[in-house]
Amino acid sequence: MIEGILLGLETVLTLQNLLLVVAGCAVGTIIGMIPGLGPISAIALMIPVTYGFDPASGMILLAGVYYGAIFGGSTSSILINAPGVAGTVATSFDGYPMARGGEPGKALAIAAWASFAGGTIAAIILVITAPYLAKVSLSFRSADYFMLMLLGLSLVAAFAGKGEYLKALAMTVFGLMLSTVGTDLSAGVQRFTFGRLDLIDGISFLLLAMATFALAEAIMMVLKPDQNSRLRVDSASMHLSMKEARALAPTVGRSSVLGFFVGVLPGAGATIASFLAYGVARGLASRDEQATFGKGNQKGLAAPETANNAACTGSFVPLLTLGIPGSGTTAILLGALIAYGIQPGPRLFVDEPQIFWAVIVSMYIGNIVLLILNLPLIPYIARLLAVPGSYLVPLILFFSVMGVYLVSFNTFDIQMMVVVALVAVGLRLMAFPMAPLLLGFILGGMLEDNLRRAFILSGGEFAFLWERPMTLALVILTTFTLFVPLLRSIIERIRTRSAVRGL
Amino acid sequence: MGPSSDGTERSRTLNNRQRLGGLLFLALSIGYGIVAREIELDFFSETELFNARTLPIMLAMAGVVISIALILTARDEEAAVPIRSLNWRPAITLLAALWAFGLLLEGLGFIIATSIFLSIGFIVMGERRWLRIVATAVPVALGFWVVMSLLDIQLPSSEWLIAVTSND
Numbered sequence: 122m123i124e125g126i127l128l129g130l131e132t133v134l135t136l137q138n139l140l141l142v143v144a145g146c147a148v149g150t151i152i153g154m155i156p157g158l159g160p161i162s163a164i165a166l167m168i169p170v171t172y173g174f175d176p177a178s179g180m181i182l183l184a185g186v187y188y189g190a191i192f193g194g195s196t197s198s199i200l201i202n203a204p205g206v207a208g209t210v211a212t213s214f215d216g217y218p219m220a221r222g223g224e225p226g227k228a229l230a231i232a233a234w235a236s237f238a239g240g241t242i243a244a245i246i247l248v249i250t251a252p253y254l255a256k257v258s259l260s261f262r263s264a265d266y267f268m269l270m271l272l273g274l275s276l277v278a279a280f281a282g283k284g285e286y287l288k289a290l291a292m293t294v295f296g297l298m299l300s301t302v303g304t305d306l307s308a309g310v311q312r313f314t315f316g317r318l319d320l321i322d323g324i325s326f327l328l329l330a331m332a333t334f335a336l337a338e339a340i341m342m343v344l345k346p347d348q349n350s351r352l353r354v355d356s357a358s359m360h361l362s363m364k365e366a367r368a369l370a371p372t373v374g375r376s377s378v379l380g381f382f383v384g385v386l387p388g389a390g391a392t393i394a395s396f397l398a399y400g401v402a403r404g405l406a407s408r409d410e411q412a413t414f415g416k417g418n419q420k421g422l423a424a425p426e427t428a429n430n431a432a433c434t435g436s437f438v439p440l441l442t443l444g445i446p447g448s449g450t451t452a453i454l455l456g457a458l459i460a461y462g463i464q465p466g467p468r469l470f471v472d473e474p475q476i477f478w479a480v481i482v483s484m485y486i487g488n489i490v491l492l493i494l495n496l497p498l499i500p501y502i503a504r505l506l507a508v509p510g511s512y513l514v515p516l517i518l519f520f521s522v523m524g525v526y527l528v529s530f531n532t533f534d535i536q537m538m539v540v541v542a543l544v545a546v547g548l549r550l551m552a553f554p555m556a557p558l559l560l561g562f563i564l565g566g567m568l569e570d571n572l573r574r575a576f577i578l579s580g581g582e583f584a585f586l587w588e589r590p591m592t593l594a595l596v597i598l599t600t601f602t603l604f605v606p607l608l609r610s611i612i613e614r615i616r617t618r619s620a621v622r623g624l
Numbered sequence: 625m626g627p628s629s630d631g632t633e634r635s636r637t638l639n640n641r642q643r644l645g646g647l648l649f650l651a652l653s654i655g656y657g658i659v660a661r662e663i664e665l666d667f668f669s670e671t672e673l674f675n676a677r678t679l680p681i682m683l684a685m686a687g688v689v690i691s692i693a694l695i696l697t698a699r700d701e702e703a704a705v706p707i708r709s710l711n712w713r714p715a716i717t718l719l720a721a722l723w724a725f726g727l728l729l730e731g732l733g734f735i736i737a738t739s740i741f742l743s744i745g746f747i748v749m750g751e752r753r754w755l756r757i758v759a760t761a762v763p764v765a766l767g768f769w770v771v772m773s774l775l776d777i778q779l780p781s782s783e784w785l786i787a788v789t790s791n792d
Contacts, residue, residue, distance in 0.1 A: 305676040344710040515745025535726025551641040569679045581673035
């Protein structure tokens, strides 16, 4: 483990890589601060830039962008009550009231320190657990992988929230469908290309991510403009006293551990972690203190801020050890890794330990950089929030399409992005979530490969699903996740119907 | 596929975004399934248990089941898509401008196409000060082009301009 950390440090601690972490954090913060643009958009926008670097440096940059975007989202949650990311919605509950109450600087300082603490504790847990998990997962076979992916996809839907389960499931299947467009690599036949040359290689994940997130989010900003009052921050107010820090420590500690483990679960991620941590912090508070939650309580701000950062770190566990992303953000990071020619999973830890450890170390360095860089710069960065939307939106559109065009140099891609963005806006308006689509799309190819292999190895029998206890356990778990929410919604439906009839 | 086409339709189905989504997804799944059955296979893979059609057909079936569940479990109180209250005009104009940008990028060249696209974008978003529009759009286009040239990335140059100047 120590060797691993040293290996990681050796890879990361070059001038170029350190500059990349700093640049990544800065760009991530700026993009994440724009209401509506989250970490997925931020990473998608930065991926084309990383193609010029080696894979380790690319991942280092993207990890910085990820943390920066989450922190930027917190900043806009606190200052203008407009969370850029779902993961920072809970931050606005107490962060915005604090800022309104005349303490915007202190709120930002708590957010920065809490994020840092959450990231640190989670990074320690990750360093201890990830190599062990990677070793265990070496024993996985195709059938296990197939079931694990299915489990991951169904968990994403199961965690999607009340009433969103079926919509998330539908989007997952839609993503899987899109992944089948192009040439089937095993048989070499074209599928769903409708004779178009541009589709023979399939839809590029970058195009899909950029169109469904960055483009669609920019268009949503135009469709539903929101008016928020803006607050000014000066750096003098950003001081946090030792006493305050001590009072927050237990909350931060609890939220870090909670956040990490929620983040490890596929599909749960930063959003659920932050809400849970907020709930726990509120639940543990005294009755008098509970009344101040939602009105600018410091614990109410520290808890979700710690948890969302810890969850980001936790979400790297399934990505790095199994090669299976658990969230939209890690899905796009997986896409980036594949584009670099690297297949994450247990082999990554064995074959390319320098990348494995570089990512872990750079995540931590990202946290440090965020603290050093952002704390003093926040008052200035926050002024960017004043850039009028009339300039912002066209620029986001331009950078999104250029990001895709600069990879393919095919103008057909720009037009396809417009079509995809239009569909995505329609789906967003119908409240269909986008992250499961991306996850299904990225996992589609691997899912089919593993299913095919499992099928062939078992001689065309479905027996592979129950022959090994490991696979069987995964099958049972997946069936459970898939059907319990479905049954619940059907039972609720029947109940409300009979209640209506009874009246 | 945007829901704008049914703006006047006030039926129960289209007013419910889950039911509408379910119906659209049902249509998609059925269409996908039909195309999946027609994926061309060679003689050998046709007899194989797992071929290029297998997963798509499974997905189509899953899609049909999920969309029927979506339609059946939609609650009546589910909100409609707020079509009327949205700013459709600028959004659609921006997307149309982006489409045109893709179409004309190689003909007009990167700098001209980008300057025009950004200017249109700023105007659509309500900016009316001409000097500001030009003073933002052109430097962005030029700056991007310079950075890319430094990185040895060739952006499309103006075919049209070259054609005109070489004829003289």
